[in-house]
Amino acid sequence: MRRRFAAALTPYALIFPGGLWIAIFFVVPIVAMLSLSTMSGNLLTGFQQTFTFSNYADVLSLYHEQFIRSIIYGVIATVAVIAISYPMAYWISLYGGARKPTYLFLLLLPFFVTFVLRTLSWQFLLSDQGLLLGPLHNAGIVPSSFHILATSFAVISGLVYYSVPFMVLPIYVALERINREVLEAASDLYANKVQTFLKVVLPLSLPGVFAGVLLTFVPVTSDYISAQILGGTGQVMIGNVIETLYIQNSDYPQAAALSFVLMFALLLGIFAYARALGTEDVLEVSAA
Amino acid sequence: MSATTGSVTPEVGIPPGTGTTAAISLVGVAKEYTSRRGDSVRAVDGIDLTIGQGEFFSMLGPSGCGKTTTLRMIGGFEEATEGHVLLYGEDVTNTPPNRRDVNMVFQSYALFPHMDVFANVAFGLRRAKVSKHEITDRVKESLALVELSGMDKRKPSQLSGGQQQRVALARALVNRPRALLLDEPLGALDLKLRQTMQIELKRIQREVGITFVYVTHDQGEALTMSDRVAVMNGGRIEQLGTPKAIYERPATRFTAGFIGTSNIIEGTVERMDGNLAVLSVPGEGRAMVPIEAPHNGHIELTVRPEKISLCAEPPADGCALPGTVTEVVYLGTSTNYTVTTADGTEMVAFVQNDASARVDLDRGDRTWLCWRPEHGYALGGSGQVGSEGAS
Numbered sequence: 001m002r003r004r005f006a007a008a009l010t011p012y013a014l015i016f017p018g019g020l021w022i023a024i025f026f027v028v029p030i031v032a033m034l035s036l037s038t039m040s041g042n043l044l045t046g047f048q049q050t051f052t053f054s055n056y057a058d059v060l061s062l063y064h065e066q067f068i069r070s071i072i073y074g075v076i077a078t079v080a081v082i083a084i085s086y087p088m089a090y091w092i093s094l095y096g097g098a099r100k101p102t103y104l105f106l107l108l109l110p111f112f113v114t115f116v117l118r119t120l121s122w123q124f125l126l127s128d129q130g131l132l133l134g135p136l137h138n139a140g141i142v143p144s145s146f147h148i149l150a151t152s153f154a155v156i157s158g159l160v161y162y163s164v165p166f167m168v169l170p171i172y173v174a175l176e177r178i179n180r181e182v183l184e185a186a187s188d189l190y191a192n193k194v195q196t197f198l199k200v201v202l203p204l205s206l207p208g209v210f211a212g213v214l215l216t217f218v219p220v221t222s223d224y225i226s227a228q229i230l231g232g233t234g235q236v237m238i239g240n241v242i243e244t245l246y247i248q249n250s251d252y253p254q255a256a257a258l259s260f261v262l263m264f265a266l267l268l269g270i271f272a273y274a275r276a277l278g279t280e281d282v283l284e285v286s287a288a
Numbered sequence: 289m290s291a292t293t294g295s296v297t298p299e300v301g302i303p304p305g306t307g308t309t310a311a312i313s314l315v316g317v318a319k320e321y322t323s324r325r326g327d328s329v330r331a332v333d334g335i336d337l338t339i340g341q342g343e344f345f346s347m348l349g350p351s352g353c354g355k356t357t358t359l360r361m362i363g364g365f366e367e368a369t370e371g372h373v374l375l376y377g378e379d380v381t382n383t384p385p386n387r388r389d390v391n392m393v394f395q396s397y398a399l400f401p402h403m404d405v406f407a408n409v410a411f412g413l414r415r416a417k418v419s420k421h422e423i424t425d426r427v428k429e430s431l432a433l434v435e436l437s438g439m440d441k442r443k444p445s446q447l448s449g450g451q452q453q454r455v456a457l458a459r460a461l462v463n464r465p466r467a468l469l470l471d472e473p474l475g476a477l478d479l480k481l482r483q484t485m486q487i488e489l490k491r492i493q494r495e496v497g498i499t500f501v502y503v504t505h506d507q508g509e510a511l512t513m514s515d516r517v518a519v520m521n522g523g524r525i526e527q528l529g530t531p532k533a534i535y536e537r538p539a540t541r542f543t544a545g546f547i548g549t550s551n552i553i554e555g556t557v558e559r560m561d562g563n564l565a566v567l568s569v570p571g572e573g574r575a576m577v578p579i580e581a582p583h584n585g586h587i588e589l590t591v592r593p594e595k596i597s598l599c600a601e602p603p604a605d606g607c608a609l610p611g612t613v614t615e616v617v618y619l620g621t622s623t624n625y626t627v628t629t630a631d632g633t634e635m636v637a638f639v640q641n642d643a644s645a646r647v648d649l650d651r652g653d654r655t656w657l658c659w660r661p662e663h664g665y666a667l668g669g670s671g672q673v674g675s676e677g678a679s
Contacts, residue, residue, distance in 0.1 A: 098324070181398035184365055187385045188392045189412035189459070199411075203402045 037256035047253060055257035063241050063258065070238040071265070073152070074221030077159040081216050082209060084160065085167035089208070090201075092168075093175035104172070107165050119158055119229045126154055126230070150232030158226030163219070167212035174208025175201070210277060218266050238262055309376065311467050311499040312339040312362060317371035318523075319357050331357045333523035334371070339467070339501060344493050346502040346510040349520035350546070355503045356471055358520075362501060363469050364388045375466060386415075391460035392469040395476075397452045399444040405431070405455050406440035412463040430462035433492060450481045457492070467499040474509065486512050507547045511535060519543045536592070537665050544590045544667060551596070551635045552667070553589045553609075564661055571630035573609035574602070576661040588667040595663035596637040598625060598647050599656045607664060609657045611635065613649045625649065627657055 037055055041047040060067075092103045110118060125131050126148040136142045148154050178201065186196040224239030231237075238258065246255035319332040332354040339345045347355040360366040361373055364385035373381045380388055391412070399408050409427045418426070431437050434454035444452055453473060460468055470489075474482045490513045493500050504510050510517045511531040519526045519534060519542070527539040538544035544552060553575055555567030564576040567587060577589045591607075602608035614634070615626035625637045625647075635657055639647050649655055 179396055179398060181394045181396045182400060184385070185392070185394055185398035185400070185459075186411070187365075188363060189463070190386045190415035191411070192386055195415060200400060 033256045033259060036252055037260055039253045041253075043250040055253045056261065059254055059258040059261060063238065066236050066238050066241050067261070067265075069236070070221050070262075071269075073156055073159065073237060074217050077156050077163065077220045078213055078217045080156065080160045081163045081167045081220075082212070085164050085212065086171055086205075086209070088164070089168045089171035089175055089205075093172050104169075107168055111165065115162060116225060116229075118161075119225055122154075122158055122161070123149060123229050149230060150235065152231075152235055154230040155227050155235045155237070158230045159220045159223055162223070162226065163216040166215040166219075167209075170211035170215065171205055171208035174205040174211075178204045206277075210274075213273070214270060218270065221266060222262055309341040310338045310374070311341045311343070311376060312501065313337070313372075313374040313377075314358070314362070315372045315374065317358070317361060317368045317373060319354070319361060319366060320369045330523050332361070332368075335523075335525055337518065337525065337528070339499060341499055342497050344490065344500045344502065344513055344515045346504060346514040346517045347520055348504055348507060348510040348517050348546075349526075350505060353520040354523040355505075355520045359392075359469050359471055359501060359503045362467070363390055363392045365392075389465055390467045390469055391463050391465040392471065393453075393456045393460050393473045395471045395473065397444075397456040397473075399452055399455055399459070401444055403443075404440065405436065405442050405444070405447070408444070408455055409440075409459045409462050411459065416463070426462050427458075430458040433461065433495065434458045434488075449477055450485065453477065453485065457489075461492070461496060461498070464496075465498065467501060470500060470502045472504055473502075474504075474506075482509070489513060511547070519546060521546075538590060538667065541588060541667055549593050549636055550590050551593060551633075553591070553633060553635075554586065555589065556586055565666070569609065569631075571610055573607075573629070575607050575609065575664070577664040577666045578662060579666050589664050590667055591659050591664045593624070593636040593638040596635070596657050596659045598627070598637055598639060598649065599658045602656050603658055607657075607659050607661055609635070611655060611657055613651055613653045613655055616649065616651060623647075625655075627655060629657070 035049065036047070038049065038051045038053065039047040040050045040052050040054070088107075092100055092107075096103050123130075126133065128134070128137065128144075128147055128149065130149075133142070133146070133148060137144055137146075182200060182204075183196060186200045191199060221237075222239050224237060224243050227235050227237040227240050228243075242255050242258050242262070245251045245258065249255075314335050314337040317332060317335045317337075318330060320328050320330050322328045335354075335358060347358060349355050357366055361368050364380070364383060364387075368381055371381075372379055375389060385392075400411065403411070406427055409430055410423050413423045413426060427440070428437070431440060434457050436451060436454050436458065439447070439451065439455075444455065447455065453476075456473070473489075474485050477485060486509055489500075489502075493513075502510070502513065511534075514531055516529060517531055517534050518528045521542050527534055527543045529537075534543060535547055538547060538550065541552065544550040553567070553569065555569050555575060557565045558568040559566050561576065563578050563580070565579045565587060567575040567577065567589060569575045575589060577587065579587075599608070602610075609629050611627040611629040613625055614628045615624075617624040617626075620641070622641055623639050625639060627635050627637060629635060637657060
């Protein structure tokens with residue numbers, strides 16, 4: 001009887017530490033922030049809970065431009081990351097041979113350097129007198145009005161650079177899971193290499209792409225480091241706005257409200273994406 | 289081996305009774321792998337083989353004997369490092385699988401997990417640009433052949449192992465290939481299902497009349513289904529023949545040991561008695577074996593356990609060896625006796641427990657192992673001719 005009780009308790013014992021962690025550091029702050037977002041007042045007079053939704057209306061009217069820009073950057077960056085990462089994962093999985101672990105390690109190597117430092121090195125590389133543009137400007141190959149830094153291109157490039165490993169890894173795992181005899185079967189059934197890829201490899205690896213998009217789109221859309229270091233005034237993203245509101249303006253209610261708007265927008269987008277291209281459906285569609 | 293340049297003429301004749309056209313010919317085919325350290329391993333070491341149209345041909349051998357590599361070279365998944373692969377006389381040695389008119393049933397079935405049964409079976413026809421209407425008809429017909437009608441909307445994951453196996457078979461057969469290659473297709477099934485599928489496979493092969501090349505390590509499977517069997521070992525063909533010939537007249541010690549249980553008695557020819565070589569054996573036993581040409585050297589005599597009876601007294605003629613029962617295994621319809629002879633050779637005899645059963649021995653009992661001389665067989669290299677592949 002005691003043993004059965006202990007056995008029934010085991011699953012809860014396993015989930016308890018992680019559950020507690022999430023409860024303390026995720027659920028509690030979220031509720032606190034939610035409460036903060038409906039307060040009014042300022043830092044000097046103090047914030048009072050007034051259950052007002054004016055913060056939400058205010059941030060939407062004030063910052064919709066940065067909001068839309070973030071979504072657009074997020075979509076462009078995610079698409080670019082897929083375009084870069086898929087061939088990479090494909091090559092490692094199908095042609096990596098015995099060196100696969102080495103390639104994966106190289107892929108993760110940049111993680112050993114902090115993201116801020118890596119992005120700063122991009123600034124160093126891309127600035128008007130930097131390693132790339134400096135010689136080109138001096139030699140007159142490109143006009144002095146040509147910049148890379150403080151452009152959308154620079155910011156999106158930074159986002160893409162940061163996200164590639166998060167896309168490569170899930171796609172790689174999905175490709176690894178494909179039984180190699182299935183590829184031989186496609187070839188046996190008269191499919192050439194392109195057809196084998198389109199009809200068999202790609203559909204079977206889409207769950208990996210799906211996971212990669214989840215891991216990429218959300219952090220990229222709410223990122224603020226890339227825009228801060230590589231962007232200018234015209235590249236401000238919603239993450240930068242939240243940071244400014246919170247750290248510099250100390251307008252906690254607005255910052256909280258904006259965070260929630262962003263969170264719901266992302267959740268909505270991901271939900272719509274999952275509904276449209278859920279793993280099961282992805283496979284159904286591509287089988288035809 | 290032979291025919292490395294110039295014309296490629298198969299050297300092994302087409303066996304009688306298996307059609308008139310050679311469906312598949314292997315001429316001096318070898319496959320050498322080079323490891324990363326630079327060592328080379330010959331997985332297939334020079335094979336000459338002709339498989340007739342409509343034949344059920346098996347390659348049988350232990351793992352690592354080269355049977356799967358040979359099959360994969362016929363399918364185009366491995367390229368031969370030497371020799372030629374011919375399909376209906378056409379050299380396809382360097383043709384990729386998608387342009388070879390053969391289809392394969394893979395060991396893991398290799399069904400497309402994201403497609404339903406219909407799409408799996410239709411895959412080859414769609415690539416071959418067969419009309420939609422014809423695809424529907426042929427897929428239905430093919431699924432009926434493997435008794436899976438009405439399953440076309442199921443996903444592979446919703447099917448049992450045996451059903452997946454049938455889909456794999458239908459998916460290959462629907463293309464009406466010139467030969468069907470099967471790589472241990474029944475390996476993952478349980479015994480009962482395997483036996484059912486063996487009979488099914490044979491029925492299907494008779495119905496469609498397509499050449500089957502079947503790879504297995506299971507001698508029972510090979511003997512049950514095949515028109516001919518190639519016993520392989522160390523990348524070479526040890527023996528090629530009908531199941532009966534291979535079982536009853538094994539050419540080598542390897543074949544004798546690999547196919548069924550064999551008793552092997554070694555001895556020297558003492559004298560010839562007609563076409564019988566009389567062997568010198570220790571003790572008061574007698575052992576004779578028919579050989580075709582007089583011979584006076586060392587001989588390995590093999591005799592199958594079911595041909596041996598256990599007698600209380602040595603019979604007036606025929607072979608007889610005295611021994612002591614060292615093991616008794618009761619199997620219901622039969623009993624397996626292990627009898628150790630005077631020189632320590634362990635011999636096995638299967639005694640049927642039928643109506644006339646008279647033998648009832650225990651461990652330690654003295655008995656005589658008796659068999660007709662014509663049931664014995666001298667292994668290849670020791671006199672007998674007419675065994676292909678004997679070394």
